[in-house]
Amino acid sequence: MKAAIYKRYGSPDELSIEDISAPVPKKGEVLVRVYASSVNRTDCGFLRGKPLIVRLFSGLRKPKSTILGCEFAGEIVEVEVGVTGFYVGDRVMGFKDDDYGFGGHAEYTAMSVEGMISHIPERFGYEEAAVGFEGAHYALHYIRAANISKDQTVLINGATGAIGSAGLQIIKHLGAKVTAVCAGAHVGLVKSLGADQVINYEETDFTELAEQFDVVFDSVGKSTFGRCKKILKEEGIYMSTELGPYSQNPFLALLTKFHGKRRVLFPIPENTKQDADYLASLMEKGVYKPVVDKSYQLDDIAEAFRYVETGMKIGNVVINVV
Ligand SMILES: NC(=O)c1ccc[n+]([C@@H]2O[C@H](COP(=O)([O-])OP(=O)(O)OC[C@H]3O[C@@H](n4cnc5c(N)ncnc54)[C@H](OP(=O)(O)O)[C@@H]3O)[C@@H](O)[C@H]2O)c1
Numbered sequence: 001m002k003a004a005i006y007k008r009y010g011s012p013d014e015l016s017i018e019d020i021s022a023p024v025p026k027k028g029e030v031l032v033r034v035y036a037s038s039v040n041r042t043d044c045g046f047l048r049g050k051p052l053i054v055r056l057f058s059g060l061r062k063p064k065s066t067i068l069g070c071e072f073a074g075e076i077v078e079v080e081v082g083v084t085g086f087y088v089g090d091r092v093m094g095f096k097d098d099d100y101g102f103g104g105h106a107e108y109t110a111m112s113v114e115g116m117i118s119h120i121p122e123r124f125g126y127e128e129a130a131v132g133f134e135g136a137h138y139a140l141h142y143i144r145a146a147n148i149s150k151d152q153t154v155l156i157n158g159a160t161g162a163i164g165s166a167g168l169q170i171i172k173h174l175g176a177k178v179t180a181v182c183a184g185a186h187v188g189l190v191k192s193l194g195a196d197q198v199i200n201y202e203e204t205d206f207t208e209l210a211e212q213f214d215v216v217f218d219s220v221g222k223s224t225f226g227r228c229k230k231i232l233k234e235e236g237i238y239m240s241t242e243l244g245p246y247s248q249n250p251f252l253a254l255l256t257k258f259h260g261k262r263r264v265l266f267p268i269p270e271n272t273k274q275d276a277d278y279l280a281s282l283m284e285k286g287v288y289k290p291v292v293d294k295s296y297q298l299d300d301i302a303e304a305f306r307y308v309e310t311g312m313k314i315g316n317v318v319i320n321v322v
Contacts, residue, residue: 002321003106004301005066009049012305017298023103025110030086031078032094032111036130037069037104037319039296039304040162042097047305051243069104069319070097073120073129083113091120093280095133098271104130105301107321118276121284129283131290131316135162136170136279138241138269139219143170145267146215146237150175155213155231157181157206158220159190159198163241165291165315167219168193173287179213181206186314189291207231215239220311225252225264232262239265291315 001022006014025031046068049055058064073093076086086092094109094117096102103109111117116137120129142163148154154171158164159180171178172194180195187198199206207227214236216228221242228238243249252264282288295318296304308317 001107002298003067004069004298006047006063006068007066008062009047012047012302012309014047015302015305017301020106022108023110025078025080027080028082028114029080029110029112030076030083030092030117032072032074032092032109033077034072034074034104034107034109034321035126036073037321038071038131038134039069039301039308039317039319040071040131040134041308042070042134043068043102044305044309046102065101065103067104067106068102069106070102071095071130071132071134072104072109073126073132074109077108086113086117091126091129092117093120093129093132094118095137095271095276105298105319105321114273116271116273116276118273118280121280124283127295127318127320128290128292130318131162131292132283133276133279135164135316136166136288136290137271137275139163139167139170140275140279141267141269142217142219142239142241142265143167143174145265146217146239148174148176148215152176152214153179153211154215154217155179155181155206157216157218157223159193159195160186160314161220162291162313162316164219165193166288167217168195169288170282173282179211189314193291212236218242225249229262235261235263237263237265239267293317295320
């Protein structure tokens, strides 16, 4: 099969397109013909092997697995013993980053049906389905950790990113009131995703707002708890998807659990089949629609990585594997 391979940590120049053997599915797994995948920030971290903590999972000196692409959408071409609920010909979407066997940047990938795999809702094509899980899955874990619910007020910084754009749609579905922060050019997009109020960060520093929120969710990790304290209600929650400039967020999560009223949360996501089915059901109901920025062919994957590494993609970047 054709696949994008990397054998050393480094820049997108390390990627090459090669012909290699297709994976052989094991008991409880399906083999999927991949039609579309994505390049996301998780893939970028594993390509560079940065932050260094990533290497505890991916291999200390060089990558243990050579194919990135933690999201995919395609058609099942083989079903192994022990699989129930999935059949040859089914259209499926999946996400896998837990056992570091990504595999979406190839024509075939094998996956356990106990992981984050679900049927693609009828109204979605492979491109949109391929980017349905990464951002939404991380967003969901933060939303659950903070127990975001009806009538709460939530500020989302980076509402145009993969995590932010998915999180905004899910939080609105839960009935909370959302103030979204983005660049001026994307105010229209963010309003169309359901934001009640939009702050253009080029004009207004959201940390100086007079309003206070139940939750500040920095989905692009550009702020700090210290700067956001004054816009948090007395028992408000601050969450960031990044470690913070001094890697302080996991420590603050521990500290604020026992000290002070305002809390920092830094949840560790878990991949479950239930979440895959839940997110697919939100897509089916029209509650959540993944935002697609650009699409690239597999041959141009290095270019896609360079774009995603700018940190300025809007929603998601698709890789067509056909
Ligand atoms: N903790 C975890 O488990 C986990 C997992 C995956 C990723 N991450 C991290 O989460 C972050 C977000 O990932 P993502 O894929 O959702 O992001 P992304 O799609 O790369 O985010 C890009 C967006 O960020 C916005 N942005 C850039 N600078 C900004 C600023 N100063 N203020 C506000 N918005 C800004 C840009 O929109 P505008 O043009 O509108 O500014 C752009 O749409 C990354 O830092 C990634 O490393 C964490």
